[in-house]
Structures are given as C-alpha cells and as structure tokens.
Amino acid sequence: MTDVVPNTDGDTGLRSPRLIARVGMLLGLCITVCFATGLLSHWIQHPPGWFYWPSRPAWLYQVTQGLHVITGVTAIPLLLIKLQLVYPRLFVRPLVGSPARAVERGSIAVLVSSTIFQLLTGLLNTAQWYPWKFFFTTTHYAMSFVVVASVLVHIAVKLPIIQRALRSPLEATDAIDNRSEPAATDNPASPLRAQDGVSRRTVFRGTIAVGALAALAFAGQTVPFLRWMAFLAPRSGEGPQGVPINRTAAAAGVLETANDPDYRLTISSGTVTKELAIDQLQAMPQHGSELPIACVEGWSAQGKWDGVRVRDLVALVDGNRDHDVRFISLEAGLYSVSTLPPNISDDPLSLIALRLHGEPLSIDHGYPCRLIAPNRPGVLQTKWVTRIEIL
Numbered sequence: 001m002t003d004v005v006p007n008t009d010g011d012t013g014l015r016s017p018r019l020i021a022r023v024g025m026l027l028g029l030c031i032t033v034c035f036a037t038g039l040l041s042h043w044i045q046h047p048p049g050w051f052y053w054p055s056r057p058a059w060l061y062q063v064t065q066g067l068h069v070i071t072g073v074t075a076i077p078l079l080l081i082k083l084q085l086v087y088p089r090l091f092v093r094p095l096v097g098s099p100a101r102a103v104e105r106g107s108i109a110v111l112v113s114s115t116i117f118q119l120l121t122g123l124l125n126t127a128q129w130y131p132w133k134f135f136f137t138t139t140h141y142a143m144s145f146v147v148v149a150s151v152l153v154h155i156a157v158k159l160p161i162i163q164r165a166l167r168s169p170l171e172a173t174d175a176i177d178n179r180s181e182p183a184a185t186d187n188p189a190s191p192l193r194a195q196d197g198v199s200r201r202t203v204f205r206g207t208i209a210v211g212a213l214a215a216l217a218f219a220g221q222t223v224p225f226l227r228w229m230a231f232l233a234p235r236s237g238e239g240p241q242g243v244p245i246n247r248t249a250a251a252a253g254v255l256e257t258a259n260d261p262d263y264r265l266t267i268s269s270g271t272v273t274k275e276l277a278i279d280q281l282q283a284m285p286q287h288g289s290e291l292p293i294a295c296v297e298g299w300s301a302q303g304k305w306d307g308v309r310v311r312d313l314v315a316l317v318d319g320n321r322d323h324d325v326r327f328i329s330l331e332a333g334l335y336s337v338s339t340l341p342p343n344i345s346d347d348p349l350s351l352i353a354l355r356l357h358g359e360p361l362s363i364d365h366g367y368p369c370r371l372i373a374p375n376r377p378g379v380l381q382t383k384w385v386t387r388i389e390i391l
C-alpha cells in the first residue's frame, strides 16, 4: 500500500469508508441487540397493557439481559475505534455550513454524545455506582430512543456511502463516491494511514478481537464456563450459599424485622386475610425450583430453591388465579415491591422460597422468605417478603 497517494475522496488509508462502514456495522449490530434487549427488560419491569412475557423458558431473561450487558460493553471499544477513525471528519471546516449540513452535523453531535452517555451510564450501573441513582432507569430508557433515532438518521444520511463501501473490497483503493463527505485524509498530519504499514484488514480484525475480548471479559458473570475469565466483570464473585448478594439485609435495614420471632407472612385477597408463621409455611407442601437470579446488571447465578408454591398460597385465601399478585418486602426501599402477572404467579416453578441449596435462606438472600419466579429480572425477586396481595 505504500504507493497510495492520499486524495480528496476520503478513500485512502485507514480512514476509508470501507473500513469505517464495516466497524460501524459491528457497532450498529451491538446497538441493535442492546436496544432490543433493553426495551424488553424495561417492558418486563413496567409492562404496558398489551405486553405479555411468558414464564418459560425459565432462563430466557437471563440470556436477554446477559446479551444486553455484553453487547453494551462490546460497543464501547467499537465506538472508540470508530471515533478514532472518523474524528478528523468531525472537525472539518466549516463546522456548521449550509442548513442541510447543519442538520447533518447536529445529528452527529447528538449521535456521539448520546451514545457515549448511554454506554457510560450503563457501564457504571453494572458496577452499581450511580451518582444519579433515582434517574438512572428512566434516563437510560429515554436516552436509548435518542441513540436509536440518531443512529437511524446517521445511517439514512450515509446510506449511499455505506452501501458502496460495504460492497467494495476492504483493501482496494479505487474511489468510493464520497462527495458529501469533506475529506480529511488529504491532511498529511492525519495519523492513520495505510502508508504507516497497517492494513485495513488488520485494523478490522483487531476491532473484532478487541470487541470479543470486551464481551468475554463480561460474559463470565452470566456464562458459568467463562467465569474464570470475567476479569472486568464486577460480579463474578461468589456470595453466601454460592449466590452473589445484591443488597445485604443490613443495607436494607431489615436485620431486626427479618429475625423477629413474631414474623408473619400476610396473604390477602379482598377482605380475606391469612397470617402464616414460618413453621406454618414449612408445614405446607414443599417444592423445589432450579432458577437463576438474573440481575439487570448482567450477572446471574443458578440456585436450587425450596419452598411453597405461590399458587398454593393464592389458593389459601381463595384468591383469583387470573389476577396479578403483589409481593411486599419488610424493607421500604426502591426494590421493596414486585407484581407477578397471572401466567407467572400460577407457574409451578414460582415459589415463596424458604431454602437455598438445601439450607435455610441466609438473611442476605431474603430470610425468612423470598420470591423466586421463572424468567424474571433479579430486581423483581423480592427478598424478605412480609405481605402478598392478590389484586
């Protein structure tokens, strides 16, 4: 490639649309999967009227949310590489120019800033570090639409270039029509050129390798046989009874109430109310469920739970099996309530669990009892349950 002379069509060296479009395609794929799985997770937690989420397969949410975090993490190095490849173009003069150009520039500014914001807040959330705690979920949700809209505008604007670039071989140097794109490669100071001895193919393979490495570094917190290499994942570690802890009983302020000998589980349906002590719960038919805790933050861990079926508890108060069932915790915090739709509360795998891996629940896993249901986000698997309401 040493005979390549930089020209004004922007198609020489590493800043060629041929390479940029391919890196962009990988990034677009990650963003698409990340958006779809994120939307799904949002709907499961805040179901619109039309939304239906099955109780089986029990591991499905574990997979979709694992994909959400893995594709989001993978998008970070891909975005950095793409920005590095295009950044001289970001500052090409005139910065604003004609109205059409101003719109195009504006959309790029929104695209870059919203994507960086989204990936960064998501990453910090996996580390449970939220300087913005109360706004994360809503902001992350709202911003996802900004990201996707600006990606779509960007693709629409660049479509002719993208199509030609993807159809052309990666290494060739014949011109791709790129007139709408002020060239940056004719700047001799531009550092990324094929003349430097690195081929586009090498950079593209390197991009795939770096993306794969980022994915693997996080995948271990949800894929058991990859756990040993999850060196970047915040939650690859173990917790009591072999399952990590999201929030401890001490942090939730329930140490006293959960250990209170007068603890009762209250179940109500309309005016019918029943109170059960732990030994009464233990005297009911016990069932086992092998179900994961699949945290929205991307980690998951399999548990073997034993306890009373939710449907048996509903039957105790003659509750209607077609109704939502609400679970209320001893604590008053953000995650103190969750509601199961009828198809999930009626599933035989849905339990008020008293035991984990054959031992009584540790207090940090929700003693005296917790909800565990199939195909649910971890955040809805309420610990330290004190009240069940058939709605």
Ligand SMILES: Nc1nc2c(c(=O)[nH]1)N[C@H]1C(S)=C(S)[C@@H](COP(=O)(O)O)O[C@H]1N2
Binding pocket: 243, 244, 245, 246, 247, 252, 293, 294, 295, 296, 329, 330, 331, 333, 335, 336, 364, 365, 366, 378, 379, 380, 381, 382, 383, 384
């Ligand atoms: N009452 C209550 N239940 C809760 C939480 C909480 O903070 N309070 N955290 C939830 C979250 S986000 C997850 S991922 C799971 C984790 O369960 P574990 O700590 O037993 O692994 O519990 C869920 N149940």
Ligand SMILES: [Mo]
Binding pocket: 246, 294, 295, 296, 297, 378, 379
């Ligand atoms: Mo979680």
